[in-house]
Amino acid sequence: MLAFSAISQQDEFSFDAVQYRQDVRVLASDKFGGRAPLSAGEALTLDYLVNSFKKIGLEPGYKGSYLQAVPLAEIRADVDMTLSIEGMTFSQGDQFTARTQRIVDQVELKNSELVFVGYGINAPEYAWDDYQGIDVKGKTVIVLVNDPGFATQDDGLFKGNAMTYYGRWTYKYEEAARQGAAGVFIVHETAPAAYGWGVVQNSNTGSKFTLIDDNNNMGQVGVMGWVQHDVAKQIFAKADLNYETLKLAASKPGFEAVDLNMKANLLLKNTLVMAESFNVVAKLPGSNKGDETLVMHAHWDHLGTKLDAQGNKQIFNGAVDNASGVAGxxxxxxxxxxxxxxMPFRRDILFTSFTAEETGLIGAQHFAQNPPVATKNIVAFLNIDGMNVNDGVDYILGYGQGVSELENYLKEASATLKRHVKADPRPQNGLMYRSDHFALAQQGVPGLLFMSLGDTDPDYIAHKYHKGQDDYDNTWSLGGVRQDLQLIGDILARLANDQAWPRWLEDSDFKARRAEDGR
Structure with a gap:
């Protein structure tokens, strides 16, 4: 049973396990083809979700519609590209990946000078600038994944083992663009990246999607790439440099960028499709006349269908990630x-499911920039990105520590249900910055992430995450789903009848953005 103890200890709602299984089974079926944006699977998914919300009795949540159009460019890079550096040639997919968000037929690195800029971070609050003293305009930079805190495990450097946003691949590309670089290659290593090369390969090849700005995204860095660890060592060795030595130096304050005195060549040809994808937004009106709104969310998209090296079709059904969350x-x-x-709740609640999370939180970014209500009126954003489909546990994972007052809501609801908040066992993964709530955080809206992608299934990250094996399994007990929905429901119910506005705790751009709105 789902007991919303924030309202009443006796106030219970039934959990329909049969319906939950049906929702996951359908959304993660081969018929839906992996739910890629702009695919036939998107149309099936949207129909399923809209009809489900209508059947439940929720109102349209975006300007009189259940759907919010998200203008996208689908960019498919030619798989036959090669990366050439001083007589060395590397193959796409196995040794490197490259893509672009620019809306152009091709992007070229032509005799582009290579520069190693350490972690590629410019963070004044940490007195850290890897770009100090070097001009990389028109050049190609090689950067390390994660940040110096993880590399050194020094709690006094950045946030120690816990990744900051400066460690995320999205930041690396954003900063390189600000510096005027023509291309970026992030060196992949499994531990600091928090996933193997297969995840990089599956997530950065085939069709990719991007929002479109007024300048066809020409302000983005031209080439967004990754290279295998061994490839990076080969490149550095060709320059008579030792990769491991420079990697160590880059983790220490005062590191200075190193010109590799080598040039890169790459021709990236694109097939472009301009189209619309859609976010799904349904509304449960409150009694406060729309002045205060909560968002309960799970992204609907996954990686779609791809061909493997032998030309065989592989469907990435994304049952746990994130059909399980959508069903929740x-x-x-x-x-x-x-x-x-x-008895109506005081605050409005939007139940949402966004597109293109797997391609960089694109649907969430569009929603955050074009919300149905002003973001200053959004109290909090609760986000499910993968549920514990196995047996229940006596804890809930907490992502981030000392970030916002929503952590108190999580702690108190957990204690009521005789559970405890367990610190993120993999803070180096930076999950705070890797799901849709982050796009809203950038607009000042505090959020909570509910994610279980491996703590109860050690095999999941290694063999299922972003792989074809993430399929629905009829043997799932759903004990974890049952207890987590009860917990999430308690928090949502408390927030829905509350008058308080959860605040950001630590100084951050998020806190500053919220302050601009007077919250």
Whole structure:
């Protein structure tokens, strides 16, 4: 049973395990083809979600519609590209990946000078600038993944083992663009990246999607790439440099960028499709006339269908990531609508499911920039990105520490249900910055991430995450789903009837952005 103890210890809602299984089974079926944006699977997914919200009885949540159009460019890079550096040639997919977000037929690195800029970080608050003293305009930079805190395990450097946003690949590309670089190659290593090369390969080849700005994204860095660890060592050795030595030097304050005195060549040809994808937004009205809104969310997209090296079709069904989360949002929507029919909640609740999370939180970015209500009126954003489909546990994972007051809501709800908050066992993974809540955080809206992608299934990250093996399994016990939906429901119910506005705790751009809105 789902007991919303924030309202009443006796106020219970039933968890329909049969319906939950049906939702996951359908969304993660081969018929839906891996739910890629702009695919036939998207149309099936949108129809399923809209019909589900209609059946539950929720209102359209975006300007009179259940759908918010998200203008996208689908960019498919030619798989036959090669990366050439001083007589060395590397193959796409196995040794490197490259793509672009620029809306152009091709991008070329032509005799582009290579520069190693350490972690590629410019962070004044940490007195750190890897670009100090060097001009990389028109050049190609090689950067390390994660940040110096993880590399040194020094709690006094950045945030120690816990990744900051400066460690994320998205930041590396953003900063390189600000510096005027023509291309970026991030060196992949499994431990600091938090995933193997297969995840990089599957996530950066085939069709990729991007929002479109007024300048066809020409302000983005031209080539966004990764290279295998061994490839990086070969490149450095060709320059008569030792990769491991320079990597160590880059983790220490005062590091200075190193010109490799080598040039890179790459021709990246694109096939472009301009189209619209869609976010799904449904609304449960509150009694406060729309002045205060909560968002309960799970992204609907996954990686779609791809051909392997032998030309065989492989469907990435994304059952746990994130059909399980979408089914959870549907279950909560049904429960909350039943409660609201008896006594409306004070605040509006939007139940949402966005597109293109797997390609860089694109649907969430569009929603954050074009919300149905002003972001200053969004109290909090609760985000499910993978549920514990196995047996229940006596803890809930907490992502981030001392970030916002929502952590107190999580702690108190957990204690009521005789569970405890367990610190993120992999803070180096930077999960705070890798799901849709982050796009809203950038607009000042605090969020909570509910994610279980491996703590109860050690095999998941190694063999299922972003792989074809992430399929629905009828043997799932769903004990974890049942207890986590109860917990999430308690927090959502408390927030929905509360008058408080959860605040950011640590100084950050998020806190500053919220302050601009007077919150």
């Amino acid at each position: 949002v549907l279950a909560l929507a049904k429960a909350f609508k039943a409660k609201a029919d008896k």
